[in-house]
Amino acid sequence: MPSTRSVTLIRNGRVITASDDYVADVLMRDGLIHTIGHALEVGGDVLVIDATGLYVLPGGVDTHVHLENVIGPTVTCDTFASGTKAAAFGGTTTVVDFALQTATDSPLGAIARTQRSAESQVAVDYSLHVIVTRVDAQVLQDVRHAMHHEGVTSFKMFMAYPGVMMADDASIFRMLRQVGADGGMVALHAENGTVIDLLIQEALEAGHTSPRYHALTRPAILEGEATHRGIRLAELAQAPIYFVHVSSNEALKHIVTARAEGIPVFAETCPHYLLFDDSVYQSDDLEIAKYVMTPPLRSADNQKHLWRALRYDDLQVIATDHCPFCMKEGHLGYRLQKMRGKDDFSQIPNGAPGIETRLVSLFDIGVMQGKLSLNRFVELTATTPAKLFGLFPKKGTIAVGSDADVVLFDPNASQTIHAEHLHSHCDYTLLEGRTLRGRVEKVFLRGQLIVDGPQWLGRAGMGRFVPRGEVRAF
Ligand code: DUC
Numbered sequence: 001m002p003s004t005r006s007v008t009l010i011r012n013g014r015v016i017t018a019s020d021d022y023v024a025d026v027l028m029r030d031g032l033i034h035t036i037g038h039a040l041e042v043g044g045d046v047l048v049i050d051a052t053g054l055y056v057l058p059g060g061v062d063t064h065v066h067l068e069n070v071i072g073p074t075v076t077c078d079t080f081a082s083g084t085k086a087a088a089f090g091g092t093t094t095v096v097d098f099a100l101q102t103a104t105d106s107p108l109g110a111i112a113r114t115q116r117s118a119e120s121q122v123a124v125d126y127s128l129h130v131i132v133t134r135v136d137a138q139v140l141q142d143v144r145h146a147m148h149h150e151g152v153t154s155f156k157m158f159m160a161y162p163g164v165m166m167a168d169d170a171s172i173f174r175m176l177r178q179v180g181a182d183g184g185m186v187a188l189h190a191e192n193g194t195v196i197d198l199l200i201q202e203a204l205e206a207g208h209t210s211p212r213y214h215a216l217t218r219p220a221i222l223e224g225e226a227t228h229r230g231i232r233l234a235e236l237a238q239a240p241i242y243f244v245h246v247s248s249n250e251a252l253k254h255i256v257t258a259r260a261e262g263i264p265v266f267a268e269t270c271p272h273y274l275l276f277d278d279s280v281y282q283s284d285d286l287e288i289a290k291y292v293m294t295p296p297l298r299s300a301d302n303q304k305h306l307w308r309a310l311r312y313d314d315l316q317v318i319a320t321d322h323c324p325f326c327m328k329e330g331h332l333g334y335r336l337q338k339m340r341g342k343d344d345f346s347q348i349p350n351g352a353p354g355i356e357t358r359l360v361s362l363f364d365i366g367v368m369q370g371k372l373s374l375n376r377f378v379e380l381t382a383t384t385p386a387k388l389f390g391l392f393p394k395k396g397t398i399a400v401g402s403d404a405d406v407v408l409f410d411p412n413a414s415q416t417i418h419a420e421h422l423h424s425h426c427d428y429t430l431l432e433g434r435t436l437r438g439r440v441e442k443v444f445l446r447g448q449l450i451v452d453g454p455q456w457l458g459r460a461g462m463g464r465f466v467p468r469g470e471v472r473a474f
């Protein structure tokens with residue numbers, strides 16, 4: 001049973017934020033962090049938790065997830081309920097999903113429609129980026145309204161998928177100019193979509209239909225080209241820009257140069273680009289469909305560049321791009337998932353799961369392997385995503401007055417990952433059988449204990465939509 005007490009005292013944990021690291025007591029009252037101090041004395045009906053030996057982390061903020069997203073003829077296989085429960089078990093208490101502007105509705109319609117689906121289901125707090133596929137004067141007016149009245153201050157646009165999601169350069173520029181001036185952020189999927197489509201067509205005509213050709217038809221140079229183009233558009237628009245799912249040094253090198261020139265360019269990478277490389281594509285096996293995400297996994301030498309950029313702040317965020325599709329057709333009733341592309345790689349829905357394993361995998365390969373400090377780990381997974389997307393300081397830190405979204409993390413525990421023990425609807429995890437150091441022990445959402453070891457104390461619908469403010473990028 002969930003505790004109904006509105007006051008919880010976490011005693012003697014090691015509080016880690018983006019900048020601090022100290023042992024203290026944390027008092028949570030009425031959903032907020034109320035007091036941080038030593039040997040706090042609190043009377044009345046208080047839930048007291050001894051956190052000796054545990055890290056007290058701000059709840060993770062994952063600004064790139066796809067729950068119930070309709071993609072082509074199918075849908076990502078996590079609902080708002082299953083995906084947010086999985087997020088919670090992984091120590092993430094805020095997610096930012098997508099509201100897709102379709103051919104017939106406006107950004108405002110997309111927000112309202114997505115909120116209607118989400119509101120009774122979400123188990124952690126959430127917000128939405130709008131995917132803008134078409135720009136005209138009315139759309140720009142709606143975007144302005146969304147920013148100032150709906151608390152939606154970021155917009156994703158695609159330079160890939162011509163005829164489906166792709167926006168032309170002028171549309172991207174118009175959005176950058178207006179959204180930037182209004183204090184928001186345009187997030188870009190940077191790949192040269194028309195050249196990729198040509199390469200796909202040529203591969204299929206040559207009889208290359210297996211999943212490995214997904215990667216071969218999306219070379220890093222086309223990520224680099226689009227990233228460079230996006231940067232120049234942002235420079236001209238005098239607007240900040242955010243690149244999602246950066247996978248390669250081809251893209252990164254343009255980001256690094258632009259930042260050195262003082263252009264406000266920001267970017268995320270995802271755990272899968274740090275955990276895996278393109279050696280997984282070396283067969284014609286259909287199993288490879290598990291690794292069909294966009295951009296694809298890159299050659300191993302890219303990883304050292306990603307780690308360097310994470311360390312020195314040329315990459316500011318690690319988000320999951322959790323975009324799950326089942327491998328087994330019909331699993332939990334989901335159809336047209338990965339096996340849709342068994343005879344044609346271009347029909348495999350692009351994406352992989354990861355929402356529940358983000359913190360623990362990064363703790364293992366980042367912190368434990370000495371690539372990230374603990375503070376930087378928190379900064380990349382909670383604080384900076386909250387700042388860049390207008391959620392800070394309500395989310396992303398442990399400070400008096402912030403939401404009491406708190407994770408108790410055991411750095412000395414370890415766990416072996418199996419899909420059947422995770423909470424996503426997805427029937428596989430890329431980390432199957434892998435043993436990782438670190439474990440999420442308890443999770444609080446606005447002061448409520450929602451995860452207690454293996455026990456689920458949360459509830460579908462207890463998550464709230466969080467209206468967001470301006471970007472805090474500088
Ligand atoms: N881009 C994403 O951000 N997610 C899934 C697929 C894609 O192309």
Ligand code: ZN
Nearest residue numbers: 189244245294
């Ligand atoms: Zn994308």
Ligand code: ZN
Nearest residue numbers: 064066321323
């Ligand atoms: Zn995505």
